[in-house]
Amino acid sequence: MFQLLLSAYSTRGIQDTALFLGMNEDDATNYVVQQGWVVDPDSRMLTVKKQPVKTEQKLDSSKLHRLTEYVFHLEH
Numbered sequence: 001m002f003q004l005l006l007s008a009y010s011t012r013g014i015q016d017t018a019l020f021l022g023m024n025e026d027d028a029t030n031y032v033v034q035q036g037w038v039v040d041p042d043s044r045m046l047t048v049k050k051q052p053v054k055t056e057q058k059l060d061s062s063k064l065h066r067l068t069e070y071v072f073h074l075e076h
Contacts, residue, residue: 002035006048014044
């Protein structure tokens, strides 16, 4: 559920976050602060710390083979 909150929101109320996580407000606040979120005690809002998106490019050997053939034809 935490990953869904992380990807869906940039800010979220403490009470709603606690409900989604199945925790009381103090435990939920402590948990998300440990994950790098920021608490605004005046508005009782949490600012989500977005995780950097990691993209992995997988090498598909069939695509590499087709590219090699294409380049070979261009050169000859």
